[in-house]
Amino acid sequence: MRMKKTLMLILILIGFTQCNFFTETKASKEEKTEQNIVKENNFEESITEANISDSDNEVQIKEDTTIYAIDSIDVKPDFEGGIQKFQKYIKNNFFYPEEDEHVKGMLEVNFVVEKDGNLSNIKVIKDIGHGTGNEAIRVLKKAPKWIPATNNHRLVRTLYYLSIPVDNHQEQNL
Template sequence: MKRMSALLFLVLTQCISSTEKKASKDTDFSNSVSKIDTNADVTEIKIKEDTKVYNIDSIDVKPEFEKGIKKLHKFIRQNYRYPEEELQVKGIVDVNFIVEKDGYLSNIIVVKDADFGTGNEAIRILKKCPRWTPGTLNKKPVRVRYYLTIPINTNDEQTP
């Protein structure tokens, strides 16, 4: 009987001890769960997006103004405002910009200017420009750097 009570005491001690360990593990787990911020703002999670700007020669399909380059030159010609002064302005304005995945233009930079505000006017027109068809790589739209030369001649009505 003494053996039986000693054995029973030993078994109960083991059971109580393992229950306490399990409870402490559960408590530790619940403590670590409570440390997770469940109120995190979902907008803070950002999906990695391809924001690389491709060179026009490294893509499959080049971006283009809807209806072609001749329509782009017509758009520029119709919207270009020459300086107020009676100046004889001749030259070219070289610009580059990014045709975004959605067809809009961004990061418009004047590389060469014919002075008298011609570069600023080129930027104004390109910001006003309708959407382009974006360039593609592997059948997916990508951001593409585009280079454009705009001829300026206040004497000639056929500019660009």
């Protein structure tokens, strides 16, 4: 469905360009090298602007790559099954350091939930050492897709903060 809409938009833009090509004078074509044809926020999630070059009859579609703060969007991203299920995923996949000392604390990470639900730009904000930050990054890179955020009925990229409790003695007692 999205592909059909995109192809339809491209065909309309090409037809519009060719119509203008035959009706404009040579001087007006040279003055106008690019014109903004469409800017619609709710037409398609990934299309925000299309530009056309009269000299090349080339259509360029620009994607919205803005990363939105979680409090500035309509519908927040979520893990399928909820955040408790995501925390369970982390707990089941997080490997603790094999050191004898007790590693306990709170890791803080942030990442971008992409429009397709994948996680990217994973960064450790607060690390407790002993390789726990690298382990958190490893686990998040392998995480299942999320349900992406929406704003104005469009899928958007969103920055998400997460705290991960770490206690390697708790793991051994299970």
